[in-house]
Amino acid sequence: DQQVKQNSPSLSVQEGRISILNCDYTNSMFDYFLWYKKYPAEGPTFLISISSIKDKNEDGRFTVFLNKSAKHLSLHIVPSQPGDSAVYFCAAYSGAGSYQLTFGKGTKLSVIP
């Protein structure tokens, strides 16, 4: 049973436009969400996070939106740049002594110059 779902395996966007990556979750105990970015042959790197007490968190070109009632979060990248081309993983964490981040399968973003 996949608790964190990224239903789009890939996404292509023109440089300068907005990239929207989506993530759905099923476990209502999740209270902290993170996005990781991964380039080929490298480890994932932390990008941005959001607590369940918020509905938006912004960091430069990256904004994460959380809709708890829909159990949905999205990552917006504006404007998209070719260097943003990578695989993006959504991850969720239930805190309170939980040691396990649950990851989605990832979405490969390609930003076309």
Added chain:
Amino acid sequence: NAGVTQTPKFRVLKTGQSMTLLCAQDMNHEYMYWYRQDPGMGLRLIHYSVGEGTTAKGEVPDGYNVSRLKKQNFLLGLESAAPSQTSVYFCASQRALETGELFFGEGSRLTVL
């Protein structure tokens, strides 16, 4: 500023052979993790450690053993490698559970023939 270092980066084994992957972190983090990444599967937790001398099973622990004799090192062992263990392995460390942010190594690609 090394962060999380994994050795070796690449390894080819024959079925039944044993090997150990070493993870070292220089950030004085308490928590350390071993994940595997397979195509279309995202990242899955194998084992984790909440401090020196402790280990625990994650989502997919079968066929692996771990040890955390020193705070900075987390070893992942395969006693009798199987082709199903062909994967990319990522080690990660974490400063505090509250943030959920993991710092990953660059990965170790293991092929079992």
